[in-house]
Amino acid sequence: MQFACSLAALLLSLYFSPATAHSEDNHNADYLADLQLQAQQKKLADARIWHLLLKYNKELFGGFTSEADGMDFFNSPQGKTDPESELEATLASFFIPLSAVAEGKEHPQCNFPARFKWLSHELDFDRNRLKIHECDRLSRWMQTLAPVGVTLVFASYFMNNPASMFGHTLLRIDSRRTGKGNNLMNYGANYAAVPDTENGFLYAVKGLIGSFPGRFAIFPYYTKVQEYNNWESRDLWEYELKFTEDQLNTMLLHLWELGGTYFDYYYFQENCSYHVLSLLEIANPNLRLKDSFFFSVIPTDTVKIVMAQEELVKQTVYRPSVLSQMNDKRRRMDNDEKQILKSMVQGDVTVDSPTFENLLPQSQALLLNAYMDYLQYWSMQEKSNNEVKIPRSVLLARSRLQVTSDEDTKITDFSSRPDQGHGTDRFQLGIGHNKRESFLEFAYRPAYHDLMAKDVGYDKDSEIIFMDFKLRYYLESERVRLDQAKFLSITSLNPYDSLFAKPSWRAELAVDNLRDRNCNYCNSFKGTYGRGFSYRPDFFSPLLLYTFADLKAEFSDHLKQNFRLGGDTEVGMYFSITENLRIKLAGSYQVFLLGESKRFFTSHLITRYALSQDLDLRLELNRYDQNNEGILSFNYFF
Numbered sequence: 001m002q003f004a005c006s007l008a009a010l011l012l013s014l015y016f017s018p019a020t021a022h023s024e025d026n027h028n029a030d031y032l033a034d035l036q037l038q039a040q041q042k043k044l045a046d047a048r049i050w051h052l053l054l055k056y057n058k059e060l061f062g063g064f065t066s067e068a069d070g071m072d073f074f075n076s077p078q079g080k081t082d083p084e085s086e087l088e089a090t091l092a093s094f095f096i097p098l099s100a101v102a103e104g105k106e107h108p109q110c111n112f113p114a115r116f117k118w119l120s121h122e123l124d125f126d127r128n129r130l131k132i133h134e135c136d137r138l139s140r141w142m143q144t145l146a147p148v149g150v151t152l153v154f155a156s157y158f159m160n161n162p163a164s165m166f167g168h169t170l171l172r173i174d175s176r177r178t179g180k181g182n183n184l185m186n187y188g189a190n191y192a193a194v195p196d197t198e199n200g201f202l203y204a205v206k207g208l209i210g211s212f213p214g215r216f217a218i219f220p221y222y223t224k225v226q227e228y229n230n231w232e233s234r235d236l237w238e239y240e241l242k243f244t245e246d247q248l249n250t251m252l253l254h255l256w257e258l259g260g261t262y263f264d265y266y267y268f269q270e271n272c273s274y275h276v277l278s279l280l281e282i283a284n285p286n287l288r289l290k291d292s293f294f295f296s297v298i299p300t301d302t303v304k305i306v307m308a309q310e311e312l313v314k315q316t317v318y319r320p321s322v323l324s325q326m327n328d329k330r331r332r333m334d335n336d337e338k339q340i341l342k343s344m345v346q347g348d349v350t351v352d353s354p355t356f357e358n359l360l361p362q363s364q365a366l367l368l369n370a371y372m373d374y375l376q377y378w379s380m381q382e383k384s385n386n387e388v389k390i391p392r393s394v395l396l397a398r399s400r401l402q403v404t405s406d407e408d409t410k411i412t413d414f415s416s417r418p419d420q421g422h423g424t425d426r427f428q429l430g431i432g433h434n435k436r437e438s439f440l441e442f443a444y445r446p447a448y449h450d451l452m453a454k455d456v457g458y459d460k461d462s463e464i465i466f467m468d469f470k471l472r473y474y475l476e477s478e479r480v481r482l483d484q485a486k487f488l489s490i491t492s493l494n495p496y497d498s499l500f501a502k503p504s505w506r507a508e509l510a511v512d513n514l515r516d517r518n519c520n521y522c523n524s525f526k527g528t529y530g531r532g533f534s535y536r537p538d539f540f541s542p543l544l545l546y547t548f549a550d551l552k553a554e555f556s557d558h559l560k561q562n563f564r565l566g567g568d569t570e571v572g573m574y575f576s577i578t579e580n581l582r583i584k585l586a587g588s589y590q591v592f593l594l595g596e597s598k599r600f601f602t603s604h605l606i607t608r609y610a611l612s613q614d615l616d617l618r619l620e621l622n623r624y625d626q627n628n629e630g631i632l633s634f635n636y637f638f
Contacts, residue, residue, distance in 0.1 A: 027129070028130075031126070031129040032095050039087055039123065044123075045083040051083065053254060053282065055263075066080045068080070070261035074086055074089075075093045090119070096108060107133045107135070113257065114257055146177045150241050151171065151238050152169060152303065152306055153172055153236055153237070154167055154238075154299060155168040156418075164234075166299055167299040167300060169303065170189065171188065171190075183238075184221055185222065187221060188223075191263075191272050207266070208266070210266045213265065216258045233323035235324055238318075242311060268296040268447070272299070280306070300424060301423075307419040316417065320413075326377065329370035329373065330370060338498075340355060341374075343355070344371050364403075365398065417457060419457065423638040425638050426443075426444070436476070445465060447467070448463075454579075462490075462491060462493065466487075466489075468485070469482070472521075489509075490508070492506065494534060505532065511523050511524070514559075516624045517558065524555060525555045525556065528551070530548040530550030543573065545571075546571070546573070552568060554592075561595045561596060562595070567590075567591060589601055604620070604623075615636055618631075
């Protein structure tokens with residue numbers, strides 16, 4: 001549309017303008033034709049940087065389609081699918097007279113500064129033949145950012161929000177104005193969905209099918225630290241990247257271009273991480289960060305691919321959440337100090353109580369620092385715009401203590417670096433036997449992490465399993481059967497904490513084998529949701545105990561009345577004997593009251609030995625009512 005408008009403006013100027021203007025327009029038209037011819041001869045429309053700037057992807061059966069879905073991103077009506085038409089229209093748009101630009105709108109040279117910069121470099125624009133326009137808004141924006149570096153930021157997992165269960169990545173633009181040590185005053189760049197619902201289920205469904213627009217935004221970095229670090233208690237991992245000043249300039253000019261468009265947001269494909277990688281590729285087109293991804297782009301995988309680039313990451317910084325900071329202080333307390341902190345939280349002990357006053361100054365400082373972290377945490381949970389509610393008496397008591405703050409002490413990493421985790425795809429090959437025959441088992445899932453896998457780089461108390469398909473080949477009957485298909489299975493274990501009460505929960509949607517019946521490996525469609533309680537003696541204890549009460553629904557034409565509704569109670573434990581050896585022991589009592597009525601026990605013993613970060617060996621012994629089976633499997637993560 002902009003190209004059509006530019007042609008109309010040129011034609012009107014030819015018709016109504018005096019002879020000198022007519023001559024100038026002929027001069028501009030000749031130079032435009034010359035530039036377009038040069039672009040064709042150099043095949044600029046086929047250049048990688050042009051495809052990156054316009055977000056073109058090659059189609060399976062030929063041709064190109066841009067990922068951008070806002071038509072203002074293009075100068076040609078065919079620009080979304082025709083790189084050459086868009087390049088010619090973009091060059092033409094640079095010749096539009098300023099008088100032809102609508103009031104309140106930017107000239108195309110200012111709307112698309114990254115394209116203008118690249119085309120000017122490739123075609124060596126003659127400033128005497130192409131009028132260069134001032135871009136005041138863009139100049140002020142760039143002066144405000146004053147970039148000297150860029151940092152990739154990974155926000156750890158937040159199980160209470162579907163959009164953040166896999167973590168989140170964004171960029172921090174490091175500025176020469178703030179200098180080192182003042183990173184909170186820098187700006188951040190983020191790509192995220194613009195949702196129209198707060199319903200978690202609808203959010204997940206719409207995110208899967210691309211029903212939300214996704215947009216880029218610039219914001220003060222401290223606001224995201226406030227949201228992630230403090231409100232949601234998510235640790236941040238910051239990866240400082242190495243780019244030249246010119247590369248940073250190109251990336252930010254392109255980010256300016258993206259501010260005027262949107263993309264259909266896909267939870268597993270065109271998500272925050274995918275588009276962050278595209279910005280880094282704009283800075284350095286020699287990086288091919290997105291080429292490694294086909295089905296899904298998950299934040300942890302994008303951090304890994306960035307780390308895999310030679311000399312791209314300069315340093316990594318851990319920014320603990322306020323809850324992690326408090327837990328680090330609690331970790332250094334003895335049992336008496338922990339009990340006093342609990343009493344302070346409950347209001348039974350104050351800074352004027354003899355119990356507190358009789359402590360050594362070092363203990364008082366540790367307790368007060370932890371207590372202030374606790375108050376700050378709860379202030380954030382209230383989503384209040386007010387200042388942190390720390391009583392004046394607490395602040396005065398802490399100020400009187402001539403004890404160096406423990407903030408200078410290196411804090412324990414309460415989460416591990418996401419780039420060090422296992423791959424998110426998993427392939428499984430196993431051999432097993434049930435009470436009737438032996439079988440081979442083949443399974444694949446594209447995401448993500450289960451509680452039996454090594455938890456380095458992942459939330460140690462949660463699992464997310466997506467699209468896990470498992471096939472079995474039964475050797476005696478020579479049949480292939482779908483044993484299980486977990487469309488989505490989520491478990492969030494929140495170990496008991498005397499200061500915080502968070503229930504554990506889990507949910508699952510799957511096709512499964514009716515293992516308690518002798519129906520020749522028949523399947524059912526089932527849904528499960530449960531709440532529970534879990535306990536770990538301390539944060540780094542190898543033992544985790546849990547119990548759940550679940551509601552269950554199963555549907556199959558192999559059941560009486562084609563369904564059964566009920567639930568179960570399960571108790572179990574995970575125990576890490578060594579870093580590589582982990583066991584799970586669980587038992588449950590299943591009760592179905594509606595539809596086909598039945599009661600039975602199940603039990604599971606699973607042992608995992610990690611041969612490496614991406615390869616483990618597992619032995620499973622399972623009992624379902626009267627049916628027993630054992631499976632030995634290799635699991636490869638990639």
